[in-house]
Amino acid sequence: MLWNTLLLALREIRRNVMRSFLTVLGIVIGVASVITMVTLGNGATQHVTTQIASMGSNLLIVTPGRRMGPGQQGMAAAFKSEDAQAIAREIGSVSAVAPASTGAATAIFGNENWSTSITGTTSEFVALRNMSLESGRNFTTSEAHAGAAVCILGQTVREKLFGSQDPIGQRIRLGSLSFQVIGLLEGKGQSMGQDQDDLVIVPLRTFQRRISGNQDVRLIQVSVRDGASTEKAQQDIRLLLRDRRRLAVGEEDNFQVMDTKEISTMLTGTTQVLTGLLGAVAAVSLVVGGIGIMNIMLVSVTERTREIGTRLAIGALEREVLLQFLVEAVALSSLGGLFGILLGLGASFGLKSVLRIPFVFDPGIAVIAFLFSAAVGVVFGYFPALKAARLDPIEALRHE
Amino acid sequence: MVASSQTSGTPLIELRDVTKVYGEGQAAMQALAGIDLRIEQGDFVAIMGHSGSGKSTCLNILGCLDSPTGGSYCFQGVEVGQLTRDQRARLRRYYLGFVFQGYNLLKRTSAIENVELPLIYRGVPARERHQIARRTLAAVGLEGWESHSPSELSGGQQQRVAIARAIVADPSVLMADEPTGNLDTARSEEIMDLLCRLNREGGITIVMVTHEADMAEYAKRIVHFRDGRIESDEQNGRTN
Incomplete structure (x- = not known):
């Protein structure tokens, strides 16, 4: 049943390629930005680490000022x-x-x-x-x-x-x-x-x-x-x-004596904070993308009211209709996530030569981004799906 | 000659003093005011009446799409009024087929996929589903039209697809709501001939709502509704 539902969802997406694409564009951009930010951030971190390591392990740097946190120094x-x-x-x-x-x-x-x-x-x-x-x-x-x-x-x-x-x-x-x-x-x-x-x-x-x-x-x-x-x-x-x-x-x-390991921790700390912040901003666009999906799914439920009525009359259970629309939303958002990951990796690969930093692919973040986009589909697809499942078959069949 | 039928054990369908009220209080509207109806296996019943006579409400209740407000509806001895929404859905899935005035085929979906739909919900494996759907489409005279989508078919052909979809899962009863309402006379007669043949050869029980006397003439039994009550219930003289 789940397999059939998935095929059905994919067919529904294929039927409206343009609309589906525009619907998931928010997710695509969100995931792509997250992947790009994190990949470039990791590249920068690795770059800094290698550079400092090349300075030799026997180097010490003495600077005035108190150590306060990553990238911060007190005056002295x-x-x-x-x-x-x-x-x-x-x-x-x-x-x-x-x-x-x-x-x-x-x-x-x-x-x-x-x-x-x-x-x-x-x-x-x-x-x-x-x-x-x-x-x-x-x-x-x-x-x-x-x-x-x-x-x-x-x-x-x-x-x-x-x-x-x-x-x-x-x-x-x-x-x-x-x-x-x-x-x-x-x-x-x-x-x-x-x-x-x-x-x-x-x-x-x-x-x-x-x-x-x-x-x-x-x-x-x-x-x-x-x-x-x-x-x-x-x-x-x-x-x-x-x-x-x-x-x-x-x-x-009121001064610090750092060895190269500490320097690289300090510098990468800064890049990591920055990466985290940029990633968080990009994640917001994922939520915005989710709202886009909810919007289109609601339109889709209204458009397909008669279809839902027919399915209910034929004997579809409430949860089967719910599942159908939920799977459709999740399939949409997951596809968007997948495209976003590819786009993000492509963008970071292209930018690596411009920024002269190595390309460091982190499969973990790709998996997280994918799961997150699927979760966006579940969260924002649930309400429209529930609306479809709760339709009264008689009313739905009469819907013009 | 009210509620005439040959009594032999549990009837397929039995309505006893069924009422249906829409709305509450002042706005309450009584659609059915006490219906008694027995339908035996293999019958072909036409329900006639003016709009507002309660015939569609009755079909919705018979089709387990709606629950009666009062009275009892037994389908093969099971009291439908006490079933949950999902139980009624299962009952429709395994025992009922529907044909609508507006065909209600899924758009941009081929004829055969439309026909397969009830089998999907029954969990029939894809290969078998395909064979059964193909055979059923052939049975309604649409061999070779399997991969056409509804927009490529004429009204009569669309209604045939809808009939194929209704009977593909071998239901006990076929519920038809104005099946010829959107068709011209020639097409209507073809559809009625098809229904008669299914009833005669397949032994499928048919309950059809119509307001056209010509179409009702095809049935074995004609029930007239007026103001939420059964006005007359007669065996049709014509043999088919």
Whole structure:
């Protein structure tokens, strides 16, 4: 009986292809958005995780501010260069330390200008960030110490200012100051819509004196010696900085020392919250789609009143008529869900190259989306089906 | 000659003092005011009367589509008035067939699928269902029209499909409500000949409501309704 009912429902849907399609369009769009959001979100999460993992497991990042939750930070005083020097000097398991501060400025060469980000740091930064020089050289210790006006360019900045010209030895202006280009970084490409080659690196002291005008250090990157315990180094740095920042016993840290695992948890936490929110918005359109189905099913019941009367006269039970219309609504919404899943997967597959994130198919979410769309059919199909089943056969047969 | 019939055990249909009132209080309208009627297996009864005489109400009650307000209706000894909605549906499914004035075939559904419908509700397997429906369509003279949809058939042909649908499940009684109401005389006569043949050869009991005397003449027995009562109930002289 159920099989027959299903065939009957499918035939009814096929009979009115255009109307059926428009009816389930809401469900299709809803499911497609949910699938796209979740698939892209998963891709972004995976992308972030791989990227951070590539930074190496022995990297620690020290930032000022209290940890509050995924993506949130409380305000706190910045570090000073001395903090970084103290870490390098006093903690034995540390192999390299690179303090860094970042700002924005316009780089100018000849008639070309380009807005970019400027990072003031030490010569260790390039290696710590897994970057390498394509040509030219890194800062020398004396340049760093003296705050010399020298800079290293990312590929994007070179391309915008110099085209195919060799930039090494040329002078460019950053803000009001003239800098000599001493090095060129190798290209790293895009990451999640962000150009990783759009930067200029200058010595930290130069940055503090000539660009930011203060002694703040926004970030300290620390590399732990191979074989040494990261947790131990993390703990040592924490105690050292607590001491240097004069925190009383019982007072909370106003800075964080994160290893790569924590950073990736923090970043993916943000993407996941965002994915969840977007998914929830998309789910609302599923409910709207359900109302569309209810509407058309009610129209269908009215249109087919005589048919229902005939079926009842022939001996259909109330629950058989109910089942017939319910199965029809569920078949409609499930088909919509199926189309939505395919559409969503197709859209995410198409967008993956635009956003440069991997395509991560999660079968779980596809199953959930399908079941949810079927459930929408049950919920919104029940009332029209009940209306059909409760019809008085005599009245229904007389219906014009 | 009221309620004449040869008494032999339990009759197929027995109405005793059946009343039907629509509405309540001031607005109450008495459609049937005490009907006594016995119909034996194999009979062909035409119910006649003007509109408002209660003949359609009576057919609805006989067809178990409606319950009487008072009195008793026994179908093969079973008191229909006490059955639930679903029990009455089952009774219709297994013992009754319906033919309507407006044919009531399912639109955009082939003739054979229309005929198969009662078998689906009876749970007959697809292959068998198909064979029976094909045979029944042939029996009403529509061999070769199986895959046509109602809109491709003439009125007479549609009514034949409806008759095939009504008899496909081998019911005890065929209830026909103005079966020739939408047809011209020639088509009407064809339909009546078909019903007579089914009654004569298949032994199927037929209860038919009509207001056309010509059509009633085909029946073995003619019952006249007036104002919710039976005015006359006579065996028809004509033999067929």
